[in-house]
Amino acid sequence: MSELVQVIQHGGVRELRMDRAPVNALDDALCAALLHALQSAVDADVAGIVLSGNAKVFSGGLDVPHLLSHGDDRNALHATWKAFFDVAAAIAGAPMPVAAALTGHAPAGGCVLALCCDYRVMTRSTDPARPLQIGLNETQVGLAVPDGIQRLMRRVIGAHRAERLLVAGAMIPAEHAAGIGLIDALADDAEATIQHAITWLQAMARLPQTPLRKTRHIARADVREALDSVVLDDFINDWFQPDTQAALQAMVARLKKP
Template identity: 55%
Template sequence: MSTSPANPPCLVESRRHGDIVELHLARAPVNALDPALCGDLCDAIADAVAQQARGIVLSGGPKVFSAGLDVPHLLSLGDDRAALKAAWERFFAAARALVECPVPVVAAIAGHAPAGGCVLALCCDYRVMASGPYRIGLNETQVGLVAPEGIQRLMRRVVGPYRAERLLVAGEMIEAEQALAFGLVDELVGIDEVAQRARSWLEHLLRLPSEAMLRTRTIARADMVVAMQPELIQLDHFIDAWYDAGTQQALHALVASLRK
């Protein structure tokens, strides 16, 4: 008699702290964002809201919040454009779920946050990062990719147009102290205190009259919702660039360097 395969473990751990739910990325070793993790994040956000969470903390680590998209997995898809597009759509769905979340979300960045990890952080209301030699940024140009206009808008929103231009064009990853100085993150604390500080910030916010705070938040974040719409992501153009020979060479070189 055949048996159905066991359900795979959820890659996002949910931890309840009163009115706040911490969603902890749990795909070892570096929370690389494959379709399963992105799908679980979407589900976890929806579940937290359905269970009446008044605020969410998005955490990762240790020492890596999220290393960004799972490039080896994406490269393994080869010429299957439909599968590649589906994988990227799952990632952007997770980013939109954060942007459109009806309750505040704080990123607890206990380590590095390159590329897709930085995007997830930018989609949150507030960013608490570990102090120390940890880096954050959108390094797409270093592997021959162009950050979509919508993602660039998120970066411009927090650091200003000129600073965003410099960071985006160079694909620069900056350390925590500089990220704080630029406004890319809001606070630095010790690495073991990041999640607790994120909860404390939310607890303070949640003491405000709820309806006024949430309605004001919706108005203030409307530009983020617009930024994540498909017409500002232009995924087909992004995938065209993915298959460019130079980009493929840079991506394979990146994967080779990670295996050393």
């Protein structure tokens, strides 16, 4: 298994911990490692899967400098975006429950992966001035949110509230996210967050599995359909819009500042 994903067994529950410093940015390699780890968990028929990150960041989303390094190579861009959506689809289509242990920030693609999970638990903000945050902040960096991803957000928090957050590209504190149902529970620290996710999955594992898995499959059909509806060519066309490129380049410049 790649060192980019740590595999930790908790009895019948398997934790897949992203480990690409510093922010678990999703490039081709991390996506491939995640896809392999998810498939291995499915093949092993584990009782449940925990997807986690580090104590500061669950995942910072797609690796924008990596994407920009592709330049005008549409095939390379398509491959990177497809790798990400393949991971999202694997989470959404897993036959067993998947819980996101959000021990740190979850912007953009990190939020998308969390929305594909059955259950989300996030660490409380210890510093009110610098709260842990989650959200689809794409518009702030110049990207449109495709309908399929918007559907994931609307499914969880409702259409009107989703519109407000999506259009503004808002990142919201963990406590606010819990209040509107974007996450299901809060925990006091990273270790407690992971343990809460494990405990929830263990409770699911104690139920009769055939009816549980069949009911899940039916209930989550809209998640799979939402991801299937994303047209990557449309997304890549938007990627090359001048204002999108300007916003992305400005973001990368900010990241390079000491």
